[in-house]
Amino acid sequence: MGLVKARAAGNGAAFDAAPEDAPRLDHPDAVQRRRAVQALAGDADCVDKLVTLLRVEKESLVRQAAFLLLASLNSREAARGVSVLLSDADAALRNGALETLAAMPDHAGPLLASLGQDEDADVRIFAVLLAAELQDPAAADWLVALAAHETDANVCSNLAEALGGTGRIEAAAALTAIGTRFAGDPFLGFAVETALQRLREA
Structure with a gap:
């Protein structure tokens, strides 16, 4: 929006006013x-x-x-x-x-x-999602390394899906480790098996 021109009272001079x-x-x-x-x-x-x-x-x-x-x-x-x-x-x-x-x-x-x-586990989840989006060899290495020590089930379920899309041989071992770590979690077990199947079909 342009500057508003106005006349100063008394001398007719113009001045610029910054509009609200x-x-x-x-x-x-x-x-x-x-x-x-x-x-x-x-x-x-x-x-x-x-x-x-x-x-x-x-x-x-x-x-x-x-x-x-x-x-x-x-x-x-x-x-x-x-x-x-x-x-x-x-x-x-x-x-x-x-x-x-x-x-x-x-x-x-x-x-x-x-x-x-x-x-914050939610931040780690978003980091996993970001790594999957990047589709970069270094990001895949990071996903495998994170899987070795991550202890939150929600993070690991996202890790499983991301690892399944890497096509990396070493991702299978990382997925198996997650499955062992959460052996009593049927949902996570399913996520791991699904990811392993994706790797086998890659």
Whole structure:
């Protein structure tokens, strides 16, 4: 929106007034917030602003713009900033963070080691999902290594599915180890057998 021109009283001089409707990240109108996000394009230092916004933003159109801009940065700083959102309570925000990280694999891959050590099992699950999305030999190695010591059943069920899609011979041993570790869990046993079957058919 253009600047508003007004006449100063008494001398007829013009002055520029910044309109209250100018796009800004805290604007009450979601369309204006999205425009404010888009205006940050080309600003390499906008990561913190966007991550802070995403933590409180509820409108999907604004979130999408922020995630797209972060993905376009394709930098280590952007990947690290997005990765902290994997621990957010909002599932939609976590999913958006996962998709954004998958869009910058060169910078997301190196984060798997730290994400896999997070105390929050949900973060480790998203790390497994990310590794599966990356479809990279290093990510497959990481999945096998995580399977050797992961003790959370929910993480391991996601690990089983991810390992089944790697096509790696060593993944079979990792899957068998998971099955042994959770021998009394029929659901996990089924997930392991399904993954082993996928490996045999690969």
